[in-house]
Amino acid sequence: MSRVVLSLGSNLGDSRSLLGAAVDGLGDTVVAVSPTYATPPWGGVEQDDFLNLVVVAEDADADAREWLLRAQRLEQVAERIRAERWGPRTLDVDVIVCDDVVSDDPDLTLPHPRAHLRAFVLRPWLDVDPDAVLGGVPVRDHLAALSPADRDGVRRVDAVR
Numbered sequence: 124m125s126r127v128v129l130s131l132g133s134n135l136g137d138s139r140s141l142l143g144a145a146v147d148g149l150g151d152t153v154v155a156v157s158p159t160y161a162t163p164p165w166g167g168v169e170q171d172d173f174l175n176l177v178v179v180a181e182d183a184d185a186d187a188r189e190w191l192l193r194a195q196r197l198e199q200v201a202e203r204i205r206a207e208r209w210g211p212r213t214l215d216v217d218v219i220v221c222d223d224v225v226s227d228d229p230d231l232t233l234p235h236p237r238a239h240l241r242a243f244v245l246r247p248w249l250d251v252d253p254d255a256v257l258g259g260v261p262v263r264d265h266l267a268a269l270s271p272a273d274r275d276g277v278r279r280v281d282a283v284r
């Protein structure tokens with residue numbers, strides 16, 4: 124059995140439908156879906172706000188690499204085009220943590236190396252798992268360490284699922 128935390132984001136196309144379809148695509152592996160947030164773009168590229176949410180999923184037959192493949196398949200279904208780093212996209216699915224796996228493989232770095240800096244990951248994750256831990260530090264502490272502007276920039280909106 125593996126338990127994974129996935130971060131889903133979109134700021135191109137019909138983001139609500141794309142995110143909803145991606146959650147559906149995870150089928151009965153889904154354990155929890157966070158509220159949906161409208162979030163300012165992270166990373167310095169000027170672009171539209173994103174919609175973001177977090178999914179917790181479990182599957183006895185999937186290891187971390189299998190979750191990455193599933194994440195990439197969902198992105199392909201959404202016809203994601205890789206143009207600019209941290210730029211606009213129809214769908215981005217990142218593996219944040221998978222059990223206690225630690226990996227520095229560039230193709231699959233775990234925990235996700237930038238998750239602790241991203242309110243768009245931390246805030247929805249806390250909603251579904253208030254005691255979550257990332258890299259040995261409570262997720263609520265990572266969130267508290269962000270600037271008030273980063274923390275307060277994320278706004279809850281109507282849930283896509």
Ligand SMILES: Nc1ncnc2c1ncn2[C@@H]1O[C@H](COP(=O)(O)OP(=O)(O)OP(=O)(O)O)[C@@H](O)[C@H]1O
Nearest residue numbers: 208209215216217218219229230231232233235237
């Ligand atoms: N934990 C992870 N989750 C998803 N992709 C990862 C992870 N670790 C490494 N990667 C690799 O990152 C590569 C680029 O991913 P992607 O284009 O989604 O990056 P990005 O979303 O623009 O930026 P970021 O990685 O900061 O979220 C992929 O080829 C993938 O193999």
Ligand SMILES: Nc1nc2c(c(=O)[nH]1)N=C(CO)CN2
Nearest residue numbers: 132162163164165173209243
């Ligand atoms: N708010 C927000 N900003 C981002 C996002 C995202 O999902 N949400 N994804 C990015 C690519 O990794 C870059 N910046």
